[in-house]
Amino acid sequence: MVKCSSMKKNNPNSAPAADHADMPIIADHISKSYNKGAVNALRDVSFEVKKGELFGLIGPDGAGKTTLFRILTTLLQADKGQARVSGYDVVKDYKQIRSSVGYMPGKFSLYQDLTVEENLTFFATLFGTSVAAHYELIKDIYDQIKPFSDRRAGKLSGGMKQKLALCCALVHRPTVLFLDEPTTGVDVVSRREFWEMLQQLKRQGITILVSTPYMEEAVRCDRIALIQNGQLLNIGTPSQITDTFPVKLYAVKAASIYTLLKDLRSWTQAESCYAFGDLLHVTLGPHTGDDLALIREYATAKGHDQVTVQRIAPSIEDSFIRLTTTNSLQYGSADQS
Amino acid sequence: MKQLFVFIRKEFYHVFRDRRTLLILFGLPLVQILLFGYALTSEVKNADLVIMNGSVDPLAQQLTAKLRSAAFFNVQEKQLSPTAIEKEFKKGNIKAALVFPSGFSSDFIKARHATLQVLTDGSEPNISKTIAQYISAIVQDFQREHQAMAPAPLTITPELRMLYNEEGNGSINYVPGVLALILMIVCTALTSVAVVREKETGTMEVLLVSPFKPVMVLVAKAVPFLVLSLANFSIILLLAVYVLNVPVAGSLLLLFLITLLFIITSLSFGLLISNATSSQQVALLISMMGLMLPTIIFTGFIFPLENMPLIFQWISNLIPAKWYYAAVKAVMLKGLGIAYVWKEMLMLCIMTTLLLTITVKRFKIRLA
Numbered sequence: 001m002v003k004c005s006s007m008k009k010n011n012p013n014s015a016p017a018a019d020h021a022d023m024p025i026i027a028d029h030i031s032k033s034y035n036k037g038a039v040n041a042l043r044d045v046s047f048e049v050k051k052g053e054l055f056g057l058i059g060p061d062g063a064g065k066t067t068l069f070r071i072l073t074t075l076l077q078a079d080k081g082q083a084r085v086s087g088y089d090v091v092k093d094y095k096q097i098r099s100s101v102g103y104m105p106g107k108f109s110l111y112q113d114l115t116v117e118e119n120l121t122f123f124a125t126l127f128g129t130s131v132a133a134h135y136e137l138i139k140d141i142y143d144q145i146k147p148f149s150d151r152r153a154g155k156l157s158g159g160m161k162q163k164l165a166l167c168c169a170l171v172h173r174p175t176v177l178f179l180d181e182p183t184t185g186v187d188v189v190s191r192r193e194f195w196e197m198l199q200q201l202k203r204q205g206i207t208i209l210v211s212t213p214y215m216e217e218a219v220r221c222d223r224i225a226l227i228q229n230g231q232l233l234n235i236g237t238p239s240q241i242t243d244t245f246p247v248k249l250y251a252v253k254a255a256s257i258y259t260l261l262k263d264l265r266s267w268t269q270a271e272s273c274y275a276f277g278d279l280l281h282v283t284l285g286p287h288t289g290d291d292l293a294l295i296r297e298y299a300t301a302k303g304h305d306q307v308t309v310q311r312i313a314p315s316i317e318d319s320f321i322r323l324t325t326t327n328s329l330q331y332g333s334a335d336q337s
Numbered sequence: 338m339k340q341l342f343v344f345i346r347k348e349f350y351h352v353f354r355d356r357r358t359l360l361i362l363f364g365l366p367l368v369q370i371l372l373f374g375y376a377l378t379s380e381v382k383n384a385d386l387v388i389m390n391g392s393v394d395p396l397a398q399q400l401t402a403k404l405r406s407a408a409f410f411n412v413q414e415k416q417l418s419p420t421a422i423e424k425e426f427k428k429g430n431i432k433a434a435l436v437f438p439s440g441f442s443s444d445f446i447k448a449r450h451a452t453l454q455v456l457t458d459g460s461e462p463n464i465s466k467t468i469a470q471y472i473s474a475i476v477q478d479f480q481r482e483h484q485a486m487a488p489a490p491l492t493i494t495p496e497l498r499m500l501y502n503e504e505g506n507g508s509i510n511y512v513p514g515v516l517a518l519i520l521m522i523v524c525t526a527l528t529s530v531a532v533v534r535e536k537e538t539g540t541m542e543v544l545l546v547s548p549f550k551p552v553m554v555l556v557a558k559a560v561p562f563l564v565l566s567l568a569n570f571s572i573i574l575l576l577a578v579y580v581l582n583v584p585v586a587g588s589l590l591l592l593f594l595i596t597l598l599f600i601i602t603s604l605s606f607g608l609l610i611s612n613a614t615s616s617q618q619v620a621l622l623i624s625m626m627g628l629m630l631p632t633i634i635f636t637g638f639i640f641p642l643e644n645m646p647l648i649f650q651w652i653s654n655l656i657p658a659k660w661y662y663a664a665v666k667a668v669m670l671k672g673l674g675i676a677y678v679w680k681e682m683l684m685l686c687i688m689t690t691l692l693l694t695i696t697v698k699r700f701k702i703r704l705a
Contacts, residue, residue: 073546075704094702099548109539113354114347125343126547168543 017335023084024176024207025049026070030081032230034065041067041231042078049209049223054202056221057211058316064230065211066106069180072209073103086175095198099127102174104165106181106211112154116145116164119153120171127172135175137204142167159190166197177201179210180240183217195220215317233323238316245314245322247271251279252295254304269294274321281318340549344557352529352561358527358567362565366519367610374581384432384468386410387425389417396442396451400479404435409471426458433457433468446484494584512577517658520566520596521572521603521632526624528562528607533620542704551702558611559604564599586672595668595678598685599661605692606657612699632658635697660684 010025025048032042042064049055057065068113072083074094083090088097110119120142125132135142146161148156153164162182169177179198183191195217198208202222210221218224219238226241234241254260259282264273271285284291292309299307314322352358388404390397405412410433417425417434425431436454438444445451455472457465532555535541544554570593577583605646606628614620633639635653642653653659664681667673675682 049648070704071540074543075545077703095548098546103543103546104541105539107539109543111347111351111540112538114350118350120346122343122347123543123547125340126544126549128340128548 010207017183022051022053023048024086025055025209026084027068027072028082028084030068030071030078030080030083032064032071032076032080040230042071044081045227045232046081047225047232047235049207051207052202052205054198054208054210054220054222056218056224057209058213058215058218058224058228058320059211059227060213063227065227066180067230068227069103069105069178069209069211073101073178074098099172100175102169102172102177104169104182106184108161108165110153110161110165110168113152114152115152116156117149119164119244120167123168124171129172131171134171136168137173137201137261137317138167141170158186159193160307162186162190162194163197163261165196170201175207177206177208178210180212181213183212183214191217215315218316220248224316226316226323228320228324241316241319242314245319247283248291249318250282250284250291250295251276251310251312252282252297252299253279253306253308255306256304260299260302260304263299263304267298269298272322272325276317283322331337340396341553341557344549344553345560348531348557348561352565361527361567362523363572365522366515366569369515369519369577369578370512372572373515374577382409383411384409384464385430386412386468387417387422388412388414388437388462389434390414390437391416391439392441394437394440396445396483397437400437400476403479404472404475405474407471409468422456426456429458430438431458432464433472435472451692464576509664510638510670512573512581512583512667513662514636516570516573516596516665517636517662518632518640519569519597520600520661521625521628521658523566524562524600524603525607525610525628526621528558528604529610529614529620529624530617531562532558532608532611533617535616536615537617545702545704546584552697552700555608555696555700559608561602562607563600566603567597570584570596570600583670585669587668588674591675591678592665594667595661595664595682595685598682598689599657602657602661602685602689602692605689605696609692609696609699612696612701631656635659636662638662657685657688 009282018245027045027047030042030045031040033040045064045068057068059065067076071078072085072090074090074097077091085097085099088094088100090097111122114122120131124133131138145156145160145167148160153161166179166182184195186194191214196222198210202208212218221238223235223237224241225235234244236244250262252260257275257278257280257283261273261275264270264280264282267273269285269287271283273280273282275281282295284294287294292311295309296307299309352362386404388401391403401412401414404410413431422431424435426434434456436456438452441451441453453476455469457468459465535544535554541554545551566623574585574592578585607616607624610620610623610627614623630654633641635649635656636658643648644657645653660681664678664685667678667681
């Protein structure tokens with residue numbers, strides 16, 4: 001079995017780069033705990049984002065994504081480790097970072113009692129610029145909310161709010177953009193639109209660090225880091241991550257999916273089994289013979305009807321589940337905050 | 338500079354778009370000044386007084402006429418039995434009764450000693466005390482007039498005079514008190530809530546990740562409330578002068594200066610609270626319990642400070658409103674100049690400097 005505890009295996013750029021110019025974001029062994037060490041929010045996190053890259057931080061709620069964002073945007077100080085954004089140290093040079101990056105927090109953080117236009121103008125002025133100055137950057141996004149420019153921000157729909165927040169984060173043409181869960185709580189259509197906007201911004205040369213709890217959004221990123229319990233499990237392109245899935249994966253279906261799940265879980269031959277949509281994803285332990293036949297025989301022997309077994313390509317979510325289970329084997333289930 | 342201007346304009350938007358804040362800002366002074374001016378006053382006007390005169394007695398009639406001419410009483414002359422008097426008191430029809438004994442004149446002239454019975458409604462101790470004082474003052478006055486006509490013996494009678502408030506206008510003392518209270522609420526509570534709201538809604542995060550200087554957030558938050566407080570001060574002053582007939586005896590400019598100083602002290606308090614808290618409720622609770630209550634208790638406009646145990650008198654020195662109240666009373670009611678209030682102003686200056694220093698020192702440029 002392959003242990004994926006070390007991300008260095010998949011990331012040749014892990015050592016702190018001497019040249020910061022083409023590495024707008026560098027995190028170097030960052031650790032952070034809350035409540036005097038009772039809660040470990042981040043444990044020895046290192047990664048780099050290349051210039052013009054759309055980098056995704058993928059992980060469930062409470063994995064430490066927001067803490068990492070706050071450290072990189074100078075809002076929190078790490079207990080251990082260093083980080084650089086646009087070549088500036090996040091502690092010493094916090095002023096330079098604050099005026100050159102764009103940040104969109106996970107919670108909607110605009111003024112609900114100000115109109116769309118007032119919000120945009122306020123943030124433009126705050127950054128010492130005007131809405132007109134870099135209008136071409138936000139034009140495509142702002143055009144979609146322009147019909148509502150006199151509406152109070154609090155009265156906008158979820159998708160509209162995110163577009164406005166993105167406009168406000170972009171209004172000063174930042175070199176690096178931090179988006180903390182921009183698609184959480186947003187409908188499917190708006191989410192797809194949002195990712196298309198990010199692709200466009202990437203083409204404009206803006207480096208983007210985006211976090212999301214939705215695994216299926218990972219494929220939209222150039223590279224991703226999987227995070228859980230404050231630790232990075234793996235870093236790489238989405239295909240690199242799915243390619244390193246160490247074993248064969250099978251999708252199994254039967255008439256009674258719930259009893260099938262119970263039966264497969266009690267099967268010593270099955271290494272892992274979990275529900276995935278209306279299918280079961282199964283991996284097998286070492287054995288001799290044909291995998292497909294083995295699963296089908298077992299299921300039929302247990303009295304299941306309409307059994308179908310298929311070899312499938314693992315998704316990011318499969319990789320994530322595999323990494324988290326192996327990870328929890330190593331570290332136990334301590335502080336699942 | 339333009340950034341600060343736009344930030345301040347945004348703060349004004351917040352205030353004018355929030356009905357609750359507006360209500361506190363402009364409804365509260367109106368209600369309080371009228372409430373204290375009219376409803377909560379110990380001043381007695383047109384109290385129903387029954388005078389019982391058993392016989393035709395010239396002196397008793399003169400005294401009755403004198404009582405009638407006073408604006409405090411609504412005099413009725415009636416003959417009532419003791420049980421009937423009690424009934425009237427119980428119904429609340431009368432506030433006081435005066436009983437002349439028969440032979441009141443002859444007692445006064447011959448024996449040089451006459452008595453009369455004054456009954457008041459003790460269930461309302463403040464009012465009954467005031468009424469008793471009024472009546473005895475009128476009786477003494479009457480007695481003095483008659484002694485002047487008669488030859489010796491000369492008797493010294495104490496002359497009671499309510500200094501600075503000859504008409505016994507009860508609202509006069511409340512105006513400085515209400516000023517202190519309102520300014521404290523507006524500056525401290527509303528300012529602390531305004532800053533904490535940015536933390537609670539998460540907008541503080543966005544503000545911090547910008548080139549705007551973090552400490553300037555505090556300045557931008559304080560300026561609108563400074564302006565609004567001055568507007569408030571003017572409203573209260575106008576109400577006091579034109580509705581409650583409380584004149585401004587001293588310099589208006591000095592009064593304005595003292596108020597400006599107190600506003601800045603209160604704003605610093607508000608900013609300090611906002612530094613230490615992260616939820617609007619807690620900020621409001623601290624402002625209300627931690628500042629409003631001491632302001633009411635230790636300022637001296639409801640409970641006289643002189644009657645308090647020494648330790649409370651010391652504590653009262655820590656309350657900014659106490660110094661403001663004293664200074665406003667001196668300037669507004671007594672018409673005194675800066676020579677009499679420099680000590681109060683100095684105290685407010687020291688407190689402000691101290692509070693602002695702590696606030697700026699403790700201000701976080703990060704989230705935690």
